[in-house]
Each structure stands twice: as structure tokens, then as C-alpha cells.
Amino acid sequence: MMNLLKITRTKTESRFVQGLLIGVALFYLFLLLFLPIFLILVSALKKGFPMYVQALRDPETWVAIKLSLLVAIVAVPLNVIFGLFAAWAITKYAFRGKSLLLALIDLPLSISPVISGMIFVLLFGANGFLASFLAAHNIRVIFAVPGIILATLFVTFPYVAREVIPVMKAQGKDEEEAAMTLGANGFQIFTKVTLPNIRWGLFYGVVLCNARAMGEFGAVSVVSGHIRGVTTTLPLHVEILYNEYAFAAAFSVASLFIGLALFTLVLKHIVGFRLKREGLK
């Protein structure tokens, strides 16, 4: 059916139209994707390669790199745990309010990151809901690393759950039920049956979650306090450098994100390919 459709389509459209469509798509990609990436690299290397390396070796850049890594190292595993729990609950059990839970998981994707950050200021700020408790125990959340991690957790939590749920759903419950009748306990079922089935979906979710965790700007900007060399993640550091006329340095640091993006893209392709193959199996 698909093939038939394809054949008739290519036949009804002239070569000219085909070429035009492809050309428009490529031009669009060039304008929105390749050109900006190219310009970032050009701007980063404007003052020469030694300056590029120097910008990356600046102590404040290092703090930003370390902080962004720390945020990802904490946020991604927590979201993996949450994502697995949520996916398991949604696909294996029938309960009231299931569709509500599904909708709630998507919530961080549908609200502006700035609002997400604001939520944490309202909760943990000095005039916030939990202010007296935090002050009494001398715990600092907002304008410190914990606030940055919380805000990142919030904006990234849908990614793993959303990727795992469809894969788990497609697999169904049969294999797990078979394992159970053969006497496997819950942990064995999870590690030997469920996990191998969902591993590529899970991996895909982790890759996306990580990219967003490292790159989040809006929510983190609201809760960071912008203390230089302390609460500035990589994206915030790029903004600071740009605002201080250190354009070459700003784009040098930004080029790290291109590296991350390309790495993510490659991983995404590998995983997508694997997923497809296993789907066909």
C-alpha cells in the first residue's frame, strides 16, 4: 500500500516540482541550521586558535563546565528512575487518573521555562512557601546549586518517561507474565526481561534528557542568581561573556554545545537505527 502510494506520487509530480521541494527544504536547513553553526565556529575562531583554547581554559569557564556536568549527573539518573517508575505504572497497571498522569508528565514541556524557574522562587525564595523551614535549617536552595538542579530536574523529567512508555507499551505484558510463571521474582523480571526490551528507548530518553539538562537556560537563569564562577552554568556563562563584549570567548564556549549537539545527534541516529531493527525483528 505504502509502496503503491509512493509510486503514484512520484509519477504525478514533475521533476521540476520535486527539485523545487528538495531545494526549498535544503535552503531552509542551510539558513536555520548550517549557517548559524558555521557562524558560531567562525566567530569562535576569529581571534585565532590559541585564543579559542584560552577561552576554554579560563577558570570561570571550567566552573561552568563542571557545574553543568554536575547538574546533568544528578538530574539524568533521577529522571531515569522516575521515568522507569512512571512508565511501568502507566503501561502495566490499570488505574483511575492514568490519562491525567500522562498529561502531567508532559506539563514541563508545555509551560515556559521561565515560569518553571519562577515556581521554585515561589517555593524556596526568601518570601516563599518554605522560607521559614529553610531558614531555620540553614538550607540554601534558590540562588545556589540545589535550585539549579531542581529547576533542571523539573524541565527535563518528561524526556525519559516519554521515550520509555511507547516502547514498553509495544512490548506488552506477555513476556513478563511468562517469566513470572517460570518462577522469576520481580527484580529478575525487570533486569532480565523488561530492561533488555526497553534499553534502546531508555537510552534515547537519556540522551535527550542530558542534552536538555546541559543546555537549559530560562529556568536556570531565574534561580541562579548569576554569581560568577559559582552558580553560572555553561549557557549562563555564554550570556555573561557575550554581555561583556568577549564575543570570541562567548562563541568558543558556545561551540562546546555544538560538540554536544553533534554527539547527541550521532547517538540518536545509532539508537534510532537499533530501535527500528528491533521493531522489525
Next chain:
Amino acid sequence: MFKTLGLVLVMGFFGVSLSYAQSTILNVSYDPTREFYKDYNKLFQAHWKKVSGQTVNVRQSHGGSGKQGRSIIDGLEADVATLALGYDIDSLYDQRHLIPQNWQKRLPNNSSPYTSTIVFVVRKGNPKHVRDWDDLVRPGIVVITPNPKTSGGARWNYLAAWGYALKKWKSEPKAKVFVKALYKNIPVLDSGARGSTTTFSERKLGDVLVAWENEAYLLINELGSDKYEIVVPSISIVAEPPVTVVDKNVDKHNTRKVSEAYLTYLYSKEGQELAVKHYFRPQDKKIAAKYSGKFRSIKLFKIESLFGSWQKAQKTHFSDNGVFDQIYAK
């Protein structure tokens, strides 16, 4: 469940590990002081080492003045606040009593160790012939200035324009018409002074940038006198960016002594000379005389003479449904 547990652990860990050591202070400042305080921190570190033997580590945070004040109120634990105008520091008292009401009397010159004023930056050769405030309301002139709701510099800009109109026509309604016409020519309001500067220089938007004098000189020094020039209007406002110790925070961190020294050293010969180097106008008369050639002479008026006080100016012009809201509503 696990997620909450993890959060609690993480929070506990960082909450403890990030507590300030005694010799670290945080200076929360506004946008165009970035370069000045970068240099000043080094100067003060050396000075403090000499007089006390201690090493002090000064951390910086910059942004629009109103926003920065808001962050301190929300819990950003600044030891010293060096903001763009008195009202933003007043709110530290109004909202949370972080400082005493009379904070501005604690240091000389209204607690403002340096002043600035508001000038124009135009593109090289001044192609649109901008000479004075009147030119900013001409149809077709595109003016760049930040948002008075969040930026301190923007409020000085607004009040300078208002003051010019008030002195010229001696009538509040006429001043309102003038400022309204001026804001008709502004296509975008950035949240801080630095945002407007990059809009003007990097995005190449606008014919005139209304800016702090020190920001104007910085722009020219950083990006070239072959691209921009400064135009001094016939009259402008004395912009006093005041400084204060944030009492509740320094007492909590046990940093009062070093924080107070950090601010008083701004008034020293070294501090004043550094301020001059970054194009802030010094308060010290001797130093002002020594560098009189560095600053263009402008007829200046103080905010008190036309608006009473910052409290009054803020209430009339920048509060919700104040004059700014009335004129900016389309």
C-alpha cells in the same frame, strides 16, 4: 519517593558545602559596573591583605538593577548591594527589613561613592543629526533604552528626559506629552542597560542609544571610536548609584567588617581613581579637579530638585498604572 529522597540528600549536601567561608563576600550589582568591579575587587583584595592580613574573595553578580534588588529580596544573600539607584536599595528595607531605613545616611554623598550621568551614543558622523533631547522625539528616529520597570539606568534616562521637558516648558502635562513621544520611538525595551548596549551595537538597531556616561565610553573603547560617537545633551541628570552593606546577610555570614571596608575603600584615593578610569565621576573634589578634562561638562540637575525623592519619583512614574504605564500603553 526515591526522587524526593534523592532531592533531600542533594539539597542537604550542597546546602552545607556551599555555606560561605568567612572571607568570601558577594557583591550584587547592576549591569554597567561589571568591568569596574572586576578591577576594584583586585584592588581591594590587595588592600585588605595589607591592612588585615586576611585574604578576601569577592564574588560578583550583575544584571538589571531592579531585577538584582528583587533577587536579594528573594534570598540572594548579598553582603553588599551596589545598585543603580536608591529606590532599588530602599526596597530591601520596604520588603524584608534587610537594612535599616536610614541606610543612605551611613556613607558620605548619599552613599554614592561615584556618580554618572545620561548621554547619547550615535553612529559615527551622527547621520541623523541628534544634538539634544528634542531630536529624540522626531518622527523616524529610533531610540534604544532599556525597560524602566527592571533597569535602573532606564529610570535615570526617563527622568533625565522628563527633567529636560519640565525645565523647558515648565508644565507637567507638556513633559508627559514629550516623554510619550519619546517612547513612541523605542522599538524594544531590554531588561538591563547592557542588553540595550548590545542591541544597539551588535544587532545594529537604532539611531541613538540613551545610556549611562560610563557605559557610553566603555562601548566606544571596546568596539571602536570609528563606529560610534558620544553626544552630550544640553542638560542631564546626576545619576547616583548608591551602595550599602546588607545588614541581615553580613551578620549571618559574619562578614560585616570586611563588607564595610569594601565600601569605604571606594571613597579612598585609589578607589576614586579606579572609578575615574572606568568613566564614573568621582566624589572626591581633588580627584575630580585632577581629571576634569576627562569628562565633558554638562548642565546637571539632581533628582531631588525636580522629583522630590526617589520614593516619590518611583511612585508617580514607575509604579503599576503610574505615568510610565499610562504613556507606554498603546
